[in-house]
Amino acid sequence: MFKGKGVSVGIGFGTAVVLKEQERKIEKTTVDEPEKEIIRFKDALKQVEEDTQQIVDSATGTEKEIMSAYLMIIQDPTLTVETENAISNLKYNAEYAVDIGFNSVIQLFESMDDEYMAGRARDIADIKNRVLAKLANEETINISKLPENTIIVATELTTSDTAKLDFKNVSGIISEIGGTNSHTSIMARTHAIPAITRVEDATKIFRNGDKIAINGSTGEIFLNPTQEETEQLQKLQKQLKEETEELEKYKKLDTRTKDDYKVELVANIGTPADIESVIKNSAEGVGLFRSEFLYMDNENMPTEEEQFEAYKKVAEAMGDKPVIIRTLDVGGDKEIKYLHLEKEANPFLGYRAIRLCLDNIAIFKIQLRAILRASAFGNLSIMFPMISSIEELREAKKILEECKKELDGENINYNKNIKTGIMIEIPSAALISVGLATECDFFSIGTNDLIQYTVAVERGNEKISKLYTKYHPAVIKLVKLAIDGAHSANIFCGMCGEAASDELYVPLLVGLGLDEFSMNPNSILKTRKRIGELDRKECEKLANEILIMTSAEEVEKRLKEFADK
Amino acid sequence: MKTEKVVLENETGLHARPASELAKLASKFKCNVKINANGKTIDAKSILSIMSAGVKAKTEIEIECDGEDEENAIKEIVEAFKNKFGE
Numbered sequence: 001m002f003k004g005k006g007v008s009v010g011i012g013f014g015t016a017v018v019l020k021e022q023e024r025k026i027e028k029t030t031v032d033e034p035e036k037e038i039i040r041f042k043d044a045l046k047q048v049e050e051d052t053q054q055i056v057d058s059a060t061g062t063e064k065e066i067m068s069a070y071l072m073i074i075q076d077p078t079l080t081v082e083t084e085n086a087i088s089n090l091k092y093n094a095e096y097a098v099d100i101g102f103n104s105v106i107q108l109f110e111s112m113d114d115e116y117m118a119g120r121a122r123d124i125a126d127i128k129n130r131v132l133a134k135l136a137n138e139e140t141i142n143i144s145k146l147p148e149n150t151i152i153v154a155t156e157l158t159t160s161d162t163a164k165l166d167f168k169n170v171s172g173i174i175s176e177i178g179g180t181n182s183h184t185s186i187m188a189r190t191h192a193i194p195a196i197t198r199v200e201d202a203t204k205i206f207r208n209g210d211k212i213a214i215n216g217s218t219g220e221i222f223l224n225p226t227q228e229e230t231e232q233l234q235k236l237q238k239q240l241k242e243e244t245e246e247l248e249k250y251k252k253l254d255t256r257t258k259d260d261y262k263v264e265l266v267a268n269i270g271t272p273a274d275i276e277s278v279i280k281n282s283a284e285g286v287g288l289f290r291s292e293f294l295y296m297d298n299e300n301m302p303t304e305e306e307q308f309e310a311y312k313k314v315a316e317a318m319g320d321k322p323v324i325i326r327t328l329d330v331g332g333d334k335e336i337k338y339l340h341l342e343k344e345a346n347p348f349l350g351y352r353a354i355r356l357c358l359d360n361i362a363i364f365k366i367q368l369r370a371i372l373r374a375s376a377f378g379n380l381s382i383m384f385p386m387i388s389s390i391e392e393l394r395e396a397k398k399i400l401e402e403c404k405k406e407l408d409g410e411n412i413n414y415n416k417n418i419k420t421g422i423m424i425e426i427p428s429a430a431l432i433s434v435g436l437a438t439e440c441d442f443f444s445i446g447t448n449d450l451i452q453y454t455v456a457v458e459r460g461n462e463k464i465s466k467l468y469t470k471y472h473p474a475v476i477k478l479v480k481l482a483i484d485g486a487h488s489a490n491i492f493c494g495m496c497g498e499a500a501s502d503e504l505y506v507p508l509l510v511g512l513g514l515d516e517f518s519m520n521p522n523s524i525l526k527t528r529k530r531i532g533e534l535d536r537k538e539c540e541k542l543a544n545e546i547l548i549m550t551s552a553e554e555v556e557k558r559l560k561e562f563a564d565k
Numbered sequence: 566m567k568t569e570k571v572v573l574e575n576e577t578g579l580h581a582r583p584a585s586e587l588a589k590l591a592s593k594f595k596c597n598v599k600i601n602a603n604g605k606t607i608d609a610k611s612i613l614s615i616m617s618a619g620v621k622a623k624t625e626i627e628i629e630c631d632g633e634d635e636e637n638a639i640k641e642i643v644e645a646f647k648n649k650f651g652e
Contacts, residue, residue, distance in 0.1 A: 065582065068585065069582075069584075069612065071611045072585050072588055072589070073612055073613060075616075076588075076611050076612050077611065077615055078608070078611045078613040079613055105613065108617055109616075109617060112617070112619055114619060115582055116577075117616065120616060249573045300577060300580075300582070303652070338577070416572070494645040516619075
């Protein structure tokens with residue numbers, strides 16, 4: 001048995017598909033019959049073309065466009081001129097000819113000193129690898145079309161991997177790196193796929209075709225599980241299923257404490273496709289719609305029209321229920337080629353989110369206009385991320401007003417009373433929350449970043465991850481400040497970090513008076529059940545006790561005691 | 566042979582979508598389609614040639630169609646440039 005860190009609960013049985021770069025040695029030889037070698041090369045290229053055509057046929061939207069351009073490159077005779085010359089004239093073997101022929105095209109693009117063209121160089125290198133794999137008769141893995149019950153084994157899944165991943169056939173994910181809040185883990189939980197990370201050398205230990213069973217709660221991985229192990233896991237799987245079924249009855253209910261105090265339970269989403277899960281889990285709205293996917297999965301700046309369509313889709317699907325769209329929240333740690341962001345020494349303290357938008361008003365306006373236009377089709381609100389001062393909020397609102405005027409001039413319909421709110425994720429914002437609350441309509445506390453900025457611990461840094469804790473009394477005091485600040489101006493305060501669905505933390509948040517809890521759609525029912533078991537007055541008492549504590553350990557211990565009671 | 570001059574209006578140049586739209590459109594016709602820009606002659610049916618030419622916004626471009634359906638080809642291609650390839 002192997003062990004890693006369980007990051008998404010559930011039991012998964014399946015067959016391993018290992019994603020890793022093939023290391024390939026290319027022999028240089030000469031051939032006697034170049035005509036035959038040309039045919040061998042063309043057959044390999046043809047197979048790559050057919051595989052790509054299949055992806056294009058099943059893709060939609062932006063992905064279809066990207067893959068169509070990729071297909072055109074494969075079909076372009078210019079791509080293979082050098083390769084064919086190297087075979088016909090120099091009598092090289094197909095492998096070596098592909099290597100030098102494609103490299104000449106790759107170099108041409110790389111030398112262009114243009115981010116976009118460098119991206120094409122990577123596409124061509126990718127085509128080259130796929131042709132070489134076909135020449136060697138290797139199976140290439142198409143992750144957008146996987147066999148049933150696949151257990152994915154990877155170093156780490158990238159955003160572009162997960163954008164293509166064939167989720168319905170994935171029964172588990174094992175990765176070598178990543179923590180609870182890494183992209184892969186969040187994605188796995190959203191799709192309710194069991195996942196385990198930090199399994200050292202996983203891509204070396206497991207091989208394609210291995211039979212594997214995983215337990216996403218304990219982090220246990222069974223290679224070729226025995227009859228006994230399989231039965232035990234099946235039993236657990238049945239138990240988990242029963243628990244899920246038990247939660248079904250909470251779908252029709254409001255979210256209320258035992259003493260009838262109502263809070264709002266809403267969902268975090270990353271793309272319009274997540275709406276399915278939001279509705280299935282009966283969320284009362286969307287508390288955080290991250291708009292980054294539009295920018296990250298795109299080769300160009302998404303147009304107003306593209307953004308409008310995405311926001312409208314969500315607005316319409318949710319009807320009267322509120323949907324909060326967060327404006328662009330990226331910085332130098334995320335690679336978005338066309339934004340030409342510089343690498344920074346401290347990207348989390350750098351040029352990002354609202355700072356970037358206020359400095360690139362044209363980009364910001366495209367998004368604000370798209371949200372405003374979509375607001376005519378549902379109940380949308382706008383949320384600005386990374387606000388650290390009141391000036392930023394004023395500036396952002398000023399630009400929003402300009403966009404409204406533009407739309408008025410163009411006779412385009414939008415919700416004139418659209419609400420605007422801010423993320424509270426920087427300690428300075430929590431500390432001036434009373435003032436901020438008088439100039440906006442709501443707050444949403446982003447705990448993941450608030451913790452990082454409060455205790456000065458980078459989220460992804462494993463060496464200091466022990467110091468990163470939501471139980472730190474300073475974090476709790478800032479949360480209280482934000483909630484009290486909101487209430488002093490009669491606006492609501494939500495929370496959209498992982499803490500909002502943490503079983504231990506929820507009673508504390510109820511006690512502090514949090515109005516809205518926004519979380520992964522799969523946590524909604526469980527949290528609704530938990531809130532239904534709580535008594536608000538008891539939670540208030542608990543919060544008061546905790547507010548005078550000085551150590552995170554003490555806080556965690558007290559919250560555990562409360563939960564066990 | 567038909568030639569006509571246009572100015573490239575797409576802000577990001579003859580990149581990505583415009584490049585593939587141009588290659589797709591040019592490939593529909595039987596005639597040869599070339600574009601002359603920055604002193605270079607580019608085969609408009611090859612997406613790689615178009616992209617590697619790195620034509621920037623506001624560049625003046627001469628379209629050259631030569632062959633049996635040159636008349637229709639030049640008309641549609643000029644139109645596509647003016648429509649910014651739908652961007």
